[in-house]
Amino acid sequence: MARPALEVADIFRAHGPAWRLKQAGHLSLGQLKVMSAIERCRSAALGGHVLLCQACEHTQIAYNSCRNRHCPKCQASAARRWLEARQADLLPVDYFHVVFTLPAPVSDIAYYNKSVVYGILFQAAAETLRTIAADPKHLGARIGVTLVLHTWGSAMTHHPHVHGIVPGGGLSLDGERWVACRPGFFLPVRVLSRLFRRVFLEKLCTAHQAGKLQCCGKHANLANPTAFAEWLKPLRQCEWVVYAKRPFAGPDAVLAYLSRYTHRVAIANSRLITMDEQGVTFKWKDYRAKQRVRHKTMTLAPDEFMRRFLLHVLPSGFHRIRHYGLIANTTRRDNLVRARELLMSENTEALMDATANNGDAADRDHRDASITYVCPDCGAAMIIIETFERGPLPRAPPVRIDVA
Secondary structure (H helix, E strand, O other): OOOOOOOHHHHHHHHHHHHHHHOOOOOOHHHHHHHHHHHHOOOHHHOEEEEEEOOOOOEEEEEOOOOOOOOOOOHHHHHHHHHHHHHHHOOOOOEEEEEEEOOHHHHHHHOOOHHHHHHHHHHHHHHHHHHHHHOOOOOOEEOEEEEEEEEEOOOOOEEEEEEEEEEOEEEEOOOOOEEEOOOOOOOOHHHHHHHHHHHHHHHHHHHHHOOOOOOOHHHHHHHOHHHHHHHHHHHHHOOOOEEEEOOOOOHHHHHHHHHHHOOOOOOOHHHEEEEEOOEEEEEEEOOOOOOOOOEEEEEEOHHHHHHHHHOOOOOOOOOOEEEEEOOOOOOHHHHHHHHHHHOOOOOHHHHHHHHHHHHHHHHHHHHHHHOOEEOOOOOOEEEEEEEEOOOOOOOOOOOOOOOO
16 A cells, blocks of 8 residues: 555654654653654664565565554554454344534543543443333343444544444343344434433542542632532533434444444544645544535644644553443353344354354464565565564653763
8 A cells, every 4th residue: 555645653753853842741651652653653663574575576675563553554454353353243133323422511621531531431321322222111122332432523623422333122131032123213312312411420420529530721610519510500401412323234334334433543644635834734524514515624733733633642551442231241252142043043053153263263364464465566475584673762861961
C-alpha cells in the first residue's frame, strides 16, 4: 500500500518538539508516549529488516511499527486479528447497531475523569440494554452486547459515545428457548434513553460521593455537593441521545461494520490533505448539516490539531472494546453453544470446537501470514536477509554536571 502524502507522524515531527516545550507540565505521560510512538513508527528508530526477493532479487527495507493503539498506521493488523477471533461469536440472526452519547456538560467533566466517566458510560449502556431486554414487556430475554468506545467527533472534538452491536434476540430467562425480537425492531429508543439517563446519573452521583471525580477549571465548584446537585438538575430533564439503526444484512455485514469501527483512532491519515503555512487541512463530516453538504474541509493551526488529537488518548490499561451478557468473556462459549442449539444450528459439536479453537487458529494463521512477504515488483516470496536493532530510547534529559 502506498504511503499517504501526509501523515499524523509528519505533523508531530514538524511541530511536536516546539509544542511540547510550550506545553511543558500540561501534557500527561500517556500523551507524550503516544506522540513519541507515532513519530518513531515505521522508522529506523524502531529497527527493522531487509527483504530480498528470491525471484527478481529486488531488495526492500521494512521498518518496525510502534503498535500503539492510538497510531493511525498500526490498527489494520490489530483489527484483522480481532475480527478473526470474533467470527466464531456471530449467530445466524439479525444484528442491531445502538449508539449511546453523553451530553456536552458531562463530556466536559469526562476529560478530567476519563477512567471513571468512560467506565460509567460502558456500565450504564450495558445495564440499560440488558435491563430493557430482560423485561417481558419488551423482549424477556438475556442478550449479548459488544460495546466500542469512541471519544471523538469527525472534527476531533471531545464527543464520548459508545457503539453497541446487539443480536436481535436472546436466551429466555430460563435458558430453554431463543426469543427473537420483532422483525426490523429491537427495543424502543425512548425507553432506552430514559433508563440510560437515570442509570448513568446514579452512577455518576455515587462516584462523586466517593470522591472519585476531579473537578477542575471552570468546574472546580462542582466539588461542592450542593453545586453538583444543581449542575445535575438540567441533565435530569434534557433528552439524552440514544440511536438505534436498522438491522445489519447478515453476519458478514456485521463484520464489515466492526472492521470500520473497532480499531479507529481520532483521525485517519487518509483524511489529511495538506500541511502548510495556513495550518493542517483535513476532511471531516458535518453531521448537523441537514439536507446540505456534509463532507467538508477544515484547517487548524498545527498546535490545535495536535491538541485535539491528544484529547483522545485513553488511560493506560483502559479497554475500549467490552463484551457483556451472553458474550461476556467468562460465559461466552457455553452461552453461544446453547444459543446455536436453540437456533437449530447444524453440527453443534463442531461449532463448540470452532468456538474454542478459532482464536488460536486465527492467531496461527496470522503468524504464518506475517512471515510471508510479497515482492512488489514480481509478486514472488521475499525472505529476510538482515535485521537491525532499534535506536536507543531517551529515558530522561541528560544530567548537567558543573565542572569546577
